Amino acid sequence: MQNHLENVAVKRVMVGTDRSETAEQAVRWAAAFAERYGAELFVVQVIQPQNPASTEFGAAERTRAAAANDELTSHARQLAGERGRASVVLDADPAMAMVRAAEQEAIDVLVVGNSGMAGRKEFLLGNVPNRISHNARCTVIIVNTLPSGDHTPGPTRTAVANAELPPIERRQAKRLRAALEELGPTFSKLGQILSTRPDLLPAEYIEELAMLQDNVPPMPERDVVRVSEHELGVPWEDVFESVDPSPLEHFHI
Structure with a gap:
């Protein structure tokens, strides 16, 4: 890959x-x-x-x-x-x-x-x-x-190496990226930071984590509403006139 x-x-x-x-x-x-x-x-x-x-x-x-x-x-x-x-x-x-x-x-x-x-x-x-x-x-x-x-x-060591790596290493790197995405924005941000540190991680991990810089799944609308209402203590309609459900593109967290 x-x-x-x-x-x-x-x-x-x-x-x-x-x-x-x-x-x-x-x-x-x-x-x-x-x-x-x-x-x-x-x-x-x-x-x-x-x-x-x-x-x-x-x-x-x-x-x-x-x-x-x-x-x-x-x-x-x-x-x-x-x-x-x-x-x-x-x-x-x-x-x-x-x-x-x-x-x-x-x-x-x-x-x-x-x-x-x-x-x-x-x-x-x-x-x-x-x-x-x-x-x-x-x-x-x-x-x-x-x-x-x-x-x-x-x-x-950089995020642009072309050499094919052993499948098990690729799978582990993919699982780490997927886990960080699933855990949410804070962990995705951690993955972004780690993707800039080829002095700390092997190339296959750098390659996978670099995808978090511009290919992070958006948080579902229901989760955004749930967290917002929990923090505000009232329904979001009482505070905001409207909320655009479409996620921003090319937005780096």
């Missing part, structure tokens, strides 16, 4: 970088992924400004950012040829700057490295990769760029 990305058009791929070696691993992975689909590759670097834009030092930062943009564009062209694009952005919030850039360029898949996501504390508090995965409207793939014990890059 192939991942759901195989059934949709992937025309634009974006990857974030801070020009570090670990970030470069994610850039190279994204370049190979974009080449596989014949997609455009957008390499984005977000620099956090240290000085007000109106000051002389702020102007100097903009000048350095422009020079960095030229260098990054050259790098993107080396990786993807005419499909390569690049942009250097000055922004105090790298995560949301990446999200806005992805929306502006109508990106289909946004790739980020998982540097900084190794610990439970970082995962819960929401660092840059985690915040991107929660706020982006496109598919997000987090690749493993963390060093292993011998200080070499660990294997990258």
Whole structure:
């Protein structure tokens, strides 16, 4: 069974970088992924400004950012040829700057490295990769760029592997996804979060859980009414003029 990305058009791929070696691993992975689909590759670097834009030092930062943009564009062209694009952005919030850039360029898949996501504390508090995965409207793939014990890059596992896996592993992954769907929105959200963590789960589980990002069964109308009336303590007609029974489409919980 192939991942759901195989059934949709992937025309634009974006990857974030801070020009570090670990970030470069994610850039190279994204370049190979974009080449596989014949997609455009957008390499984005977000620099956090240290000085007000109106000051002389702020102007100097903009000048350095422009020079960095030229260098990054050259790098993107080396990786993807005419499909390569690049942009250097000055922004105090790298995560949301990446999200806005992805929306502006109508990106289909946004790739980020998982540097900084190794610990439970970082995962819960929401660092840059985690915040991107929660706020982006496109598919997000987090690749493993963390060093292993011998200080070499660990294997990258993603939600787009094509290799056929043993049937029992597929069945277990399917059962987990189905169980999370049955348990309701909170557990579906947990599945969405786990689908962005190929450093924690095998590829077959990532593939199945990634389906929860855009293919979650809606809650039945009767359940919505029952919960609403229980919380309100009165019939819903006493509070709402009307309720549209049709679920919203493409709504990420």
